Amino acid sequence: MITIDCSRTLAIKDQLLVYVADKLEVLPILQSDKFTLTQIYDAQIINKSDVLSAIIEFLESVNLKNSFQIIPKVDNIIIDPLEGKDMKENLEKLGGNNKDLFFECTHCGFLTQYEGELKTHKLIHYV
Ligand SMILES: [Zn+2]
Numbered sequence: 001m002i003t004i005d006c007s008r009t010l011a012i013k014d015q016l017l018v019y020v021a022d023k024l025e026v027l028p029i030l031q032s033d034k035f036t037l038t039q040i041y042d043a044q045i046i047n048k049s050d051v052l053s054a055i056i057e058f059l060e061s062v063n064l065k066n067s068f069q070i071i072p073k074v075d076n077i078i079i080d081p082l083e084g085k086d087m088k089e090n091l092e093k094l095g096g097n098n099k100d101l102f103f104e105c106t107h108c109g110f111l112t113q114y115e116g117e118l119k120t121h122k123l124i125h126y127v
Pocket of ligand 1: 107
């Protein structure tokens with residue numbers, strides 16, 4: 001049984017829980033600001049290093065690896081945010097609606113992150 005303490009990183013808790021539990025095929029038990037991974041069947045062994053690499057993989061997948069430090073204690077893993085200028089922005093991106101970050105062409109639904117690119121794109125509808 002390994003507990004992952006997300007009390008300082010609640011914004012990523014739910015997504016992290018799903019990712020890690022899926023990856024390791026273990027049963028997550030959700031508590032208010034942490035979750036515990038337990039065996040699905042008796043003989044199953046939950047390896048702390050597997051849990052750690054799953055957490056790192058998750059952070060990499062959402063581009064937040066450099067925003068957190070992972071502190072392994074005995075049966076506890078604490079995820080601590082590193083204060084950084086991109087932190088707030090990254091969390092907002094993760095928690096918010098990703099579509100807000102894109103400019104959408106009203107004619108065909110083309111999506112781009114750059115307003116200038118959208119303007120250029122729109123020209124094709126006027127030729
Ligand atoms: Zn278009």
